[in-house]
Amino acid sequence: MSHSAIEIWAIIAVLGAGTFLIRFSFLGLVGGRRMPNWLLRHLRYTPVAVLPGLVAPLVAWPSATGGDTDPVRLAAALATLAVAFWRKNVLWGALAGAATLGVLTWLL
Amino acid sequence: MSLTTGKSAFLEGFVAGMPFLLVIGPFAFLFGVVAVEAGLDVPQAVGMSVVVIAGSAQFTAVQLLSESAPAWVAMAAALAVNLRMAMYSAALQPHLGSAPLWQRVIVSYLNFDVSYALGISHFEERPERSTDQKVVYFLGTIALTAPLWVVGTLIGAAAGGALPDSALIDFAMPILFLAIVGPMLKTLAHLAAAVSSALAAMLLFWLPSGIGLLIAAAIAMAAGAEIERRRGR
Numbered sequence: 602m603s604h605s606a607i608e609i610w611a612i613i614a615v616l617g618a619g620t621f622l623i624r625f626s627f628l629g630l631v632g633g634r635r636m637p638n639w640l641l642r643h644l645r646y647t648p649v650a651v652l653p654g655l656v657a658p659l660v661a662w663p664s665a666t667g668g669d670t671d672p673v674r675l676a677a678a679l680a681t682l683a684v685a686f687w688r689k690n691v692l693w694g695a696l697a698g699a700a701t702l703g704v705l706t707w708l709l
Numbered sequence: 710m711s712l713t714t715g716k717s718a719f720l721e722g723f724v725a726g727m728p729f730l731l732v733i734g735p736f737a738f739l740f741g742v743v744a745v746e747a748g749l750d751v752p753q754a755v756g757m758s759v760v761v762i763a764g765s766a767q768f769t770a771v772q773l774l775s776e777s778a779p780a781w782v783a784m785a786a787a788l789a790v791n792l793r794m795a796m797y798s799a800a801l802q803p804h805l806g807s808a809p810l811w812q813r814v815i816v817s818y819l820n821f822d823v824s825y826a827l828g829i830s831h832f833e834e835r836p837e838r839s840t841d842q843k844v845v846y847f848l849g850t851i852a853l854t855a856p857l858w859v860v861g862t863l864i865g866a867a868a869g870g871a872l873p874d875s876a877l878i879d880f881a882m883p884i885l886f887l888a889i890v891g892p893m894l895k896t897l898a899h900l901a902a903a904v905s906s907a908l909a910a911m912l913l914f915w916l917p918s919g920i921g922l923l924i925a926a927a928i929a930m931a932a933g934a935e936i937e938r939r940r941g942r
Contacts, residue, residue: 603777609753612780616770617760619788625817627799628806636799639934646902646933647792647926648765649893653903654910654925655769655786656886661911665879674880681884685891692732694888702880 673709677702718842722827722849729823729854736764736885737858741865742872743768743882747775751866758862762818762855765889766790772882778919786919789926797825804832805847808840816847824851897940902933 604612627636636644660678662668680701685694737758744754749771761767766787773783797820805816827850832843872878894900906929913921 604748604774604780606750606753608780609749609774610756612770612774612784613753613757613760615784616757616766616787617762619784620761620763620766620791620794621818623788623791623794624798624820625814626795627802628813628817628820629810636796641796641799642934642937643930644792644796645937646899646930648790649890649899649902650906650926650929650933651769651786651790651922652765652886652890652906654906654922654929655772656883656890657907657911658914659772659883660887662914663880663883674883677880678883678887681887682891685888686894687891689892691888691892692735694891695735695884698884698888699877699881702877702884706877 673702673705676705715841715845718838718846719849719852722831722846723852724849725827725831726823726850726852726854730857733764733823733854733857734861737861738865738868739881739885740764740767740771741862741867742869742878744771744862745866745869746878747771749774749866751863754866755859755863758859761787762858763791763794763821764858765886768882768885773919773922776918779917782919782923786922786926789923794820794825797829800829801825801832801847804829804836804843805840808844812844816844819848819851819855821851821854823854896937898933898936901936902929905929905932 622630656678660675661670663671663674665671666674677698681694681698684697685691688694740758741754744757744767745751749757757767757770761770769790770783770787773786774780798817801816801820805813808816824847828843828847831846832838838846890903894903906925909925909928910922913924915921916924
């Protein structure tokens, strides 16, 4: 990692303050005003717009293999996503992915 | 508010929040492990869990830092993940907006996916309850989860350095992110946002670390919102 300790602490402080302000926004700052619909419409998709983009390159080109696509990790990723979607449950999805990864790594 | 009704509202929230400990515990442990793996020290990992106290955003920041992305990129992506909480804040406002300022500060600090989801469904079922009772219920839902998030991070960070290198550790973060995304794919619009985010991020991966992700996120957000608008949700 290329960041100094002071930089890390600064990032933590900014993230903490920013996250708090987001959480405090309507409860504390703007009160009962209604959010415009177009804004609500965009906010609804923020997590699902960031996380897949973060994870897709990690799955397709894992750093542990030097960027080569790895069938075992790919299978584990698909198992995770499928079970998490099917059971609507984070924990089951993660367990399915970890189990797939563990079993296939051991077998191959 | 009488003491007994306050107590029972707290207990109700407390019981409703208990099943989530099973998720938050491992999640927190894993954050500690990957944070240390990414190069944070134990106080930094624990400090982040105390100060930011938002799982997905913390994982996002740590992942980008480990890729040596610029600090502003890590912060922008993590805050983008948390923008949904503005929506939570707006939804809680009609129920908790009349509480004293110090209570609203505490509720805001502890406004997680779990406490929000439990809180809002309870408030909509029991709108007749007093603001005091609602605040106390909300705090009950998170009374164990929040400390567990910090303690779990500490244990994970302390254990992290001692764990052997394995595929399970280096791939823990992708698995976790996918497990978080799975249940989010509730509508066609969510699915479209997720797919365009993944595709755009891969197409833009040649850009300096993390920048492609920010562009992909903006495209994906617009895609989700546009599909929702056309389908007239």
